[in-house]
Every structure is written in structure tokens, then in C-alpha cells.
Amino acid sequence: MKRHRQYWRNLASGIVAAFFLFLLMAAPLTAGAAGQRFTATGEYTMSDGETPLVAKERALMKAMHAVAEQAASYVADYCKTNNLVVTKDEVNILSRGVMKIITKQYDKPKVIKGTLCFRVTITAEYDSDEIHSLLNSMKDKETALLMKSLQANYDESQRELDALKEQLAKAQGAEVQTIKLRIAQNERNFTANQWFAQGCDLVKQKAYPEASRAFTEAIALNMLNPNFYYYRSLSYFLSHQYKQSIADSDKIISLCPEHALAYQQRGVTYLILGKYTLALADFDKVIELDPRNISAYSSRGDLYDAFLNQREKAKADYEKVIAVTPQSEKEYILHGNAYQALQQYENAIRDYDQALEINPRNVRAYCIRGNAYIALKQYNNAFSDYDKALAIDPRCISAYNARGHAYIELEQYEQAIAEFDHVIDIDPQNAAAYFCKGFAFYYLKRNQDAIDAFHRCIDYSHDQYWIDKCKGYIRHLGGTP
Template sequence: MRCYDLAKFTIYQVAELNKGLIELSPIQQALIYSFCENHDKAIQVLDGITLNKPDVPMCTLLAKAQMKAKRNKAYLSRVAYYGLKGRYSKAILSCNEAIKIYPQSVRAYVYRGVLKYYSRNYKLAITDLTTAINMDKNSYIAFYNRALCYTKINELQMALTDYGIVLLLNAGETVTLNTFINRGLIYAELEQFNFALEDFKQAALISKTNVSLCQATAVCYHRNKEFEEAVNFFTWAVKIDPRFLDAYIGRGNSYMEYGHDEATKQAQKDFLKALHFNPVYTKARICLGYNLQAQGKFQKAWNHFTIAMEVDPKSYLAYEGRAVVCLQMGDNFAAFQDINAAIKINATAEFLTNRGVIHEFMGQQQNAMRDYQEAISLNPTYSLAYFNAGNIYFHHRQFSQASDYFSKALKFDPENECATMNRAIANTVLKRYEEAKEDFAYVVESCPLWAAVYFNRAYFYCCLKQYELAEEDLSKALSLKPNDALIYNLRAEVRGKIGLIEEAMADYNKALDLQEHASVV
């Protein structure tokens, strides 16, 4: 019938009674207890016999009982030994034996799950770790290792859930630290930098001398455009390790985002400091080149990009940087040569788009469009390529195509106010007035100090014959850009439409004066 549990229970009851008609010898009692896996009782009985009759058979029985009692732990010890030696198959076999002896061993399932993880059998590892979790809901080690497995098979949300549970349990400091780091890395991969930032900050507070954690936290702050906080954490990293070059570069790039001359000069000091420690560090050299370009020191920037190329002839970023400087210096052909060299090393959508811009500077719009389309083929989510292609369609008065491309650019970069305004203008020409109205409203709200948006919305109001609103927008544009002849000219026309003849004549005269002054200059 194979009812082993019932048989064990019956035999155990007989052993416990041990009175009346049934008389069992101590050896029989010990064997029954051992069979019923009550190893402590068996050892207790055999100990008593051995003390009274210390012969070889009794000692052998006692030793077997003790081995049987400790066999599960013995196999787990072998698991640890084989695991440390990297003999994972042997270790897994020992786990199997341990589980056969004691199927409720949480540790055995955790061990086997971890071993399967190291053997890259991630789904099988998850099965074992889940079994362990079902046995012990407080096993943070099982949750932690299952999160690692989920990460490996790219089930990132499941991994985040497990890491969250680990942090709710009483895990030790090391596991808690690693959990914050690993969860932060997942958030960073998902581009959820706010969450990544919080995890890296917590990890940095636990391990206050870990320079990599300070760096990671600073990078997240930079991604979130919290540049002052980024500078603080980069500075912390530098204090921990004064020769940590990436911290100087990160801090310098954060200073560059401040947008004023003092910060730009401070950034230059950081880039120079990194180069002082390592003169052939290309990354620092390129950053210094862009810093000098931002200061208008184009020749010095050109020199540093050239040095970077000499140090690393495969540095496509150095070629790109020098191409940008050449373009600003008016040497379009040299810029074209450098961007071509960058593309030969690494053909990216960004470089192809940059070459398209250079083609436009050279008056070759057909070639520029070809580069933009190739960039889009290479990376269908690259917003700038759509925007630039849209501008070419706009220039050729192909407003429907232009509007479509601006929409695609905004799909991948919703904060591009230039694309929004250009789409509004195209939709105005196409008489899609409601769509144009929404776009203008968004840009005015986002960029309330941008004169061009008021000028273009005034033209939109003119199309609707809402001249009072147009006059109001043009006056606002002139308050922001007081010496623009084009704005005065349009306001003169609008004022004429609403009967403000004297004001219209004054605007015409002002426009003529500004145009004459511009032609003399």
C-alpha cells in the first residue's frame, strides 16, 4: 500500500507504549526511533546501552544513528565545498541528496537555486528559490537571489518587486547595500533616474567611502538636471579619491550646465586637473575642447581636439568636436572631412545628422536630406533628424510633410519648443487653426520670453483677422526685441487694419530707420 507515514506512526506508537504484552529491547527501540527519524531519541537510547555495554556493535549502531541525524547538514557542507571550488554540478547533486533526506530544508533549495544561477540556468534557479520562499516568506536571501535571476532574464519589474521585499525584511547591511545598488542600476537602465538617484543615495550613506556610489549618485543628479547637487556629489567623490578622473570630468560637465562664465571657467579647471593627472586621457581632452569652444576660443579648442585625435586616432568624438569647431570658424570643407572621418569609425544617427547640417551650410540641401533620412533609418527614434528634415520641407514650402516630420520629432522629444512652433506655423499655412492654436499656447507657456513665438502667433491671429490680439502679441515681441524692423513692419500693417493710422505710420518709419541703420552697419 506504500503508506509509509502511517507505518511510521504505528511503529512509533508501539515504541512509545513499550508496555503490556509487547516488550522491546533497547536496541529494537533505538532502531524504531531511527526508522521514524526521531534521531535524538535513538541516540539517547544507544548512549545508555553503550555506557553499560561498550562493545563494537553498540558503538557502530550509535555512530550510524549520529551520522543519520547529521546527514542533511553533511550534504549541505559538501554543497558549500563544491560551490567554492566552482564544481556546480557536484554541488547540485549534493543539494538533491540533502533535499531527499529533508524535503523541507529551505537552505537546501536556496543553495540549489544559487548554484543554478551560477550555472546560468536562471529559470530553474527561480523555481528553486520560489520553493524556498513558499516555505519561508522571510527568507531575504531567497528573494535577493531570485531578483538577480529575474534581472538576468530581463524580467526587470519582477526583480524590482523582489528587491523591494528584501528591503522590507531584516536583511544584513551587506545585502541591503547590494540591494540598493542593484535596484538603482535597474532604475537607471529603465531611465527612471529619480528612483535610481534615491537608491544610490541610500547606498552611498551606507558605504560612505565608496567613490563609485558617489559618482553614480552624481550622474543621476546630472541626468535629472539638478546640477548643483551633482557638483556636490562629484566633489564628495574627489574628496574620497583625489585622483578619480571621471569625478573631475563629471563635475566639469555639471559646471558647464550652469550657463555663466564663472562656472565655465571652473569647469575648465576641472578638465585641466584631470589632464594634469593623465595627459593622454582623451575624454578629459575632448571635454576641455568643448569648454574652450563655449568660451569662443575656437583655435585653442581645435588644437585640443587635434591632440585627442593624435592620442587616439579612433576617437570619433574628437573628430566630431573638431568638425563643430571648423564649422564655427567658417571652414565648411574641413568640417565635412572631419565628420566623414567620424562616420567611418562609427556611423551613428547623430553623426549623420551633423553631416546633414554641414551639407546645409554648404548649400547642398538634397545631400542634407539624404543624410537625415539615413539617420532616421539607422535610428527611427532620433528626434533631431526628423526636425532638420522637417525644416527642409518647410523651406521648400512642403508644409504638410513638414508638419508630419515636426510631429515625429515631438513624439521622441516632446520638449522641443522649436519643433512645436514650426509645426504651429506650418499648420497655420495649412489652415489647421485649432492645432496651430494649441501649439502656440504651449510654446508661449514654455518660453514666455521668446519674441519669435509672439511674432508668429501674431501672424496666426492675422490669418483669423483677429487684429487686436495680433497687435497685442507684436507689442509683446517688441518689448522683448525692441530693434526688430520686421516686427515693426507687421505691427504697422496690423495697426492700419484696426484704424490706428498715426501709430501705423510711426511703426513704418521706425522699421525704415532700423533697416537703413542695418544696411549702413
């Protein structure tokens, strides 16, 4: 149970982290600590085939682009001053990615040559801490490519629209209507991207059902974009809607049979549902498509080790992970996880130390380093790491769970129950927390409380093995399952 629960926690944390990295490019952020500020104006004039609402948003995008151009020198100077080596492309990504809009003022639309012109002035703020954090995140190649791709999509959309408007000015006869239809399609794609950005922002707020609905709106406007399905699949996963998550992964694979991340996501979901053979087939497919995907080796190793009892195959997969030279925060964590799975805890801690040196605010790294300290019976170090994780994210389920397990190991059952209550306050349907509460109540001989907790675990669990386990405890305590 502990390995199953730990795998799920680590996986969910990784997914959320990936989403947050994506959000840095997908939507403007709200202001935080004071930093360098820039003000710029964006104007956009409608053409035939466009609507005022989207034209207004295009004006905002132009203002954001102008701010990013102003901020590029500041970002480059900051990186140079702090001995951070960056390319011109990375400066452009950083200039857009860490932008925090703090004011936004629209002028009254003007009528110019029979069409509307929108103008907006924005002030945006740049926090140096955000620059450093995002640059560290970009050391992960997949993340950097994803962020660059999103920026390129917006730029390409605008270039296509500008070309269409030039063509429209010269068109005659039936060609006019054809170009108007293409402009309308460009607008639908732009709106789809706006819904996508809104969905990402909702994920950042942990509003997963609302995020799923936003991604659904994006899909309704563009049904052929695999990214929209992929991120809706992740939203469904995070809100425990596993069948819907699998359906979206299936759709991605039908659109793009070599989409490795879709197989990875579906394999993870199958694992959560206890469909281990299907999960293994998907992880095998990921490795076939991308033989250097260390995440896939790590996931398959966990599957072999924790669920299929094939320790030699698990060891081979973990050694594949270790063989990859760590170069990024993500890789150090996977490297450390592999050492931890092989019970080489000191080596694991050294890798987590490296990850935290890169990003001292990595909540997940504190949690899993804490778990390694627990394995070494270094409880003070472990509790210190869990405290650091909660100081950064007071709603970190992984930290409360881990601290609860540590208290159970120390036979401090009342304290353990308090930790699992924190988990339930954050996630009222967390079956694992109810099981662990039941376990703690069992040792305190609070039999009815234990029975009630095991019943709640049964209500929310998706794993028949643990449902049966709870029923066994309930019968042992004299209750009725």
C-alpha cells in the same frame, strides 16, 4: 543656439551610451532573439549574520556564474569562428555580460543543520549579435576596465564571505560576534550592489527618477563608494536635476579628489547651466589629472568655440583630439566631432564611417554624420542617416531634432514643427524644441502659436540668454512676456 543644443544632445547621448555599456555587466537582461541556451543551478546555504532574502540572491548569482562557465566555450568558439581576437579575461566578461535569463525557478528552501539552503535553476540565452556588439564596446579602455571592475567586485565579495564563514566555524567567544558583524557588513555591501544593478536597469528603461532612488538606496548601505554617487549624478543630469547632479559630483571629489570623471561630469553640468568659468576650471582639472583624456579636450574645445569665443584655443583642443590615433568606436566619433568643429566635414564623415563599420547600430554616429551631410548640403544623405537612427531607436530625440533643423534650413516649416512635436512627445519639458517650434511658427506668420511656443520655452529653459531671446521674440510679435 544650434551649437548649444547640439552639444547637449551629443553629451547626453554619450552618457546614456556609457550607462548602457555598464548595464551589460550590472544586471541580467530579458530575452531577445533566439540564441544558444544553457541551464545551470545555484545553491547557497545561509550562515549566522545573514538574511534569507540576500541568501536567495546569492544562490541566483551562483547559478549565473555556473551558466557563464558553461557558455565560455561557446563564446570563445564564436569569437574564433568570426576572427575576433579575445583574451581569457574578455571571454569571461562576455560570458557574463551578454547573459539573458529567460527562466528562473526557485526550489522550496531546505533546512540543513539548522540553517536554510536555497536552490535556483536558471536558463539563459546567448545572442551572437550581442557578443559582437559588446566586444566592440570593450575596445574602449574605460568601458573594459569598468566592466572588469564590476565583475571583480562581485567575485571579491563572495571570496571575502567564504573566508568569513570559515573563520566563523572555528571562532570562539567574543570573536564570534566580531565575525558576524563583518558578515552582516558584507551582506549590506552585496545588497548595495544589487540596488546599484537595479538602478542601472532603470536607466536602461529611461526611468531616471526611479534610477536615482535606487542609487540612493545603494548609497544608504555604502556611503563611501564613489561609483554610486557618480551614477546617481548621471541619473540626476539625465532628468534635468542639475543641482543634485553637482552635489553628487562634489561628494565624489570630497571622497576621491583625483576622480577625473567627477570633474568631467560636473563641468558638463556647469556648462548646461551657463556657468562657463566653472565648467572651464573643471575641464582643465580633468586634463591635469589625465592629459590623454580626449573627451575632456573635446568638451573644452566646444566650450571655447561655442560659448567663450576663443577660437584659437578651441582649435588647439580639437587638434589634440585629432592627434590621437583612433582605435575605437568612441575615439572615431570624437575624432570626427573635432573635424566637424573645424568645418572639415568630409574628414568628419570618414571617421563616422569608421565608427559605424565597428558598430552599425550606433544611433549617435548616424545622427552626427547626418549633421555633417547637412553642412555639406547633402540633404538626401542626411535624411537617410536620421531615418536609420530612428529605425534603431524610434525615441531618438537627436534624430528628430536634427531633421527638424534640416527642414527649417529648407524652409519647410510645417515639417519642422512635426519633428519638434515628436521631441516634445518624448520629452515634454524640452525647451529647445519649443524654441524651434516658435521659430518655425514665426516664419509661417502664425503669431499666436509662436508666442505660445516661446512662452513654453521660457517655462522650461535653464539658460537666461535664451529666456531673454524668447521674451524679445514675444514682444516683437506683440505679446507680453
